[in-house]
Amino acid sequence: MDRLDEIRQACLSCRECPLCRERTNVVFGTGDPTSELMFIGEGPGENEDLQGEPFVGAAGKLLDDMLEMIDLERSRVYIANVVKCRPPRNRDPLNEEQKACRHWLDSQLAVIRPKLIVCLGRIAAAAVIKPDFKITREHGVWFNAAGARAMAMYHPAALLRDVSKRPETFVDLRALRAEAKRVCQRLY
Numbered sequence: 224m225d226r227l228d229e230i231r232q233a234c235l236s237c238r239e240c241p242l243c244r245e246r247t248n249v250v251f252g253t254g255d256p257t258s259e260l261m262f263i264g265e266g267p268g269e270n271e272d273l274q275g276e277p278f279v280g281a282a283g284k285l286l287d288d289m290l291e292m293i294d295l296e297r298s299r300v301y302i303a304n305v306v307k308c309r310p311p312r313n314r315d316p317l318n319e320e321q322k323a324c325r326h327w328l329d330s331q332l333a334v335i336r337p338k339l340i341v342c343l344g345r346i347a348a349a350a351v352i353k354p355d356f357k358i359t360r361e362h363g364v365w366f367n368a369a370g371a372r373a374m375a376m377y378h379p380a381a382l383l384r385d386v387s388k389r390p391e392t393f394v395d396l397r398a399l400r401a402e403a404k405r406v407c408q409r410l411y
């Protein structure tokens with residue numbers, strides 16, 4: 224068993240915060256653990272909880288479309304969340320829940336060591352890039368975080384609710400492709 228599998232196995236029996244009580248499945252992460260590009264969302268929703276995989280609902284379908292726009296597919300990147308268990312009624316994960324869960328994400332980052340990180344939405348950007356992240360002003364801007372170049376985009380669920388944000392996301396996706404061509408050896 225490789226290191227990421229060991230971490231996953233340990234995570235699957237995690238009971239370090241109250242979210243464990245109502246989960247159906249832990250949603251650890253999916254994709255290519257050797258990828259140079261990692262996407263980080265905030266936490267599982269209903270479909271993810273039921274299937275044990277990140278971004279498998281409507282937002283996930285849109286994420287797949289976004290990846291396709293820059294000639295990628297989910298099997299070529301790694302996708303994880305800040306919290307691994309579904310918050311009730313899809314509320315934002317509480318600070319205590321994020322803190323309790325943080326070491327799992329840090330372990331994933333330590334093993335995968337992505338060159339680029341894309342945070343999906345404000346919660347992930349605040350957790351990974353900086354606590355006072357302003358998604359409307361700072362999406363598409365590159366930062367250094369977790370040993371990588373990191374940027375945030377609008378969360379796909381926000382793009383489903385508000386299509387007027389989509390053109391800006393298209394610009395961000397192009398910036399992602401340009402940065403990937405610049406710093407990654409194996410994506411393009």
Ligand code: URA
Pocket residue numbers: 264265266267268271276277278279282304343380
């Ligand atoms: N939203 C997230 O942030 N993560 C998922 O896995 C699904 C929806």
